[in-house]
Amino acid sequence: MKYVRISSIDLNDPFFDSLKLDYAEFQVWFNKKAAAGEGAFVMYDDNLIQGFLYLKIEVDAITDVIPILAEAKRVKVGTFKINPHGTRLGERFIKKMFDFAINKKVDSIYVTIFSKHAALLNLFQKYGFQPRAKKTTPNGVEEVLIKDMSSQTGEITLDYPLIKIVNTSKYLLSIYPLYHSRLFPDSLLNSETYSLIKDVSHTNSIHKIYICYMDVSALKTGDNIIIYRTSDGAGPAHYRSVATSVCVVEELKSKRNFANIENYLKYCKDYSIFDEGELEAFYNQNNKYFYVIKMTYNAAFSKRVTRGNLIEKIGLNPDSYWGFMKLSDGEFNEILKLGKISESIIVD
Structure with missing residues (x-):
């Protein structure tokens, strides 16, 4: 896994095809982040992209979801995708999210996921992310999952x-x-x-x-x-x-x-x-x-x-x-x- 500038990544890589299908604005978003010099965590295997993770810090209320979520210092999982191939790569990226959140001293992490991505939803919920809201856009309705970094259930995972x-x-x-x-x-x-x-x-x-x-x-x-x-x-x-x-x-x-x-x-x-x-x-x-x-x-x-x-x-x-x-x-x-x-x- 490497942290690289988004501008160094080939947007035409087939890895990004599903993101382009799910999010009509993805190419615009990608080019904007590249032009701004921002970076992302990328996992390569034999020079092929197997995982991509973009994280950002937010402090404002989240107003484009129902119900609205109050102000807090959060990590937003802006874009996340892996190619599942039986190596538990998703867990490695989940750990990277937590490491980033700990380093930035945030209250929580949140991510939006379409319900059709059941395996991904299950992965996040396994590590304590809970559905708290829904986000509706022209792309469809997404679940908004939040991980409270201080909450305890008594269950290790x-x-x-x-x-x-x-x-x-x-x-x-x-x-x-x-x-x-x-x-x-x-x-x-x-x-x-x-x-x-x-x-x-x-x-x-x-x-x-x-x-x-x-x-x-x-x-x-x-x-x-x-x-x-x-x-x-x-x-x-x-x-x-x-x-x-x-x-x-x-x-x-x-x-x-x-x-x-x-x-x-x-x-x-x-x-x-x-x-x-x-x-x-x-x-x-x-x-x-x-x-x-x-x-x-x-x-x-x-x-x-x-x-x-x-x-x-x-x-x-x-x-x-x-x-x-x-x-x-x-x-x-x-x-x-x-x-x-x-x-x-x-x-x-």
């Missing part, structure tokens, strides 16, 4: 990307660099490149699967996890091992929870970095007992927190086992501060 810190346990979880880069695309180090990131389900998805032999049986739904990228060997771990992200546990399963290998593969394949052969190898090692953690990828740290800082500033014990480590509430909160996670998504 609907509340995403909020991080609840009261009555939850906190842990640090290690992952090797190769797997980390593929699983957490927004948490790359400065020395890494987005060429590592492919248009595949486990990269695009908001939901992640982590499989391990460590005893993580203490994990419960709603617990918070700090992702810790181990050293790549290019320098001392004191500086090269870093905390990069925060996730929320959706579910924990062990090998015994899967009735058979087919059930296990179906559960893991879309969200795990391992291919089917590797997943089968995990399952077929009869002398090994594994756990499967399903979690949401809530936020990448704005500033990576090195092992050195975790020891010297947070007070983590360098002699403890860092593969899976319980954190106190204070340690967790201080790590979030060092990582410069926005306070707007941290809730009681």
Whole structure:
């Protein structure tokens, strides 16, 4: 995914044909934004456009909908389209909307969608967007969906990307660099490149699967996890091992929870970095007992927190086992501060 000037994009690309059909004014809009030097998030695959997202900030009341929506600082999803092809690309763009909204400190995000786009409607509603109004134009009637960035339902996916810190346990979880880069695309180090990131389900998805032999049986739904990228060997771990992200546990399963290998593969394949052969190898090692953690990828740290800082500033014990480590509430909160996670998504 890249943020590019709209003027650099070919409006004649077949990708835009459906937008031209849905919105008679689309070409005029596109050319106006291009002339103004504005930009958009674009996903390319083999130089072909697979996704396009234009976002803008609005503060006025929304008066062209029924009922009228009062003044608020909002992100408007001005134009959004993906080519669905089984890689959960929509989730990656949804996360980009949330990241943008958090960065701009807005109250909500809103989008207008024709009801005929049922899959797209379902995708937005899955992450807490609710129908609040209707917009009627010569193009037809659209649903107006709004995501309140502070509302809580108690359901992890609907509340995403909020991080609840009261009555939850906190842990640090290690992952090797190769797997980390593929699983957490927004948490790359400065020395890494987005060429590592492919248009595949486990990269695009908001939901992640982590499989391990460590005893993580203490994990419960709603617990918070700090992702810790181990050293790549290019320098001392004191500086090269870093905390990069925060996730929320959706579910924990062990090998015994899967009735058979087919059930296990179906559960893991879309969200795990391992291919089917590797997943089968995990399952077929009869002398090994594994756990499967399903979690949401809530936020990448704005500033990576090195092992050195975790020891010297947070007070983590360098002699403890860092593969899976319980954190106190204070340690967790201080790590979030060092990582410069926005306070707007941290809730009681």
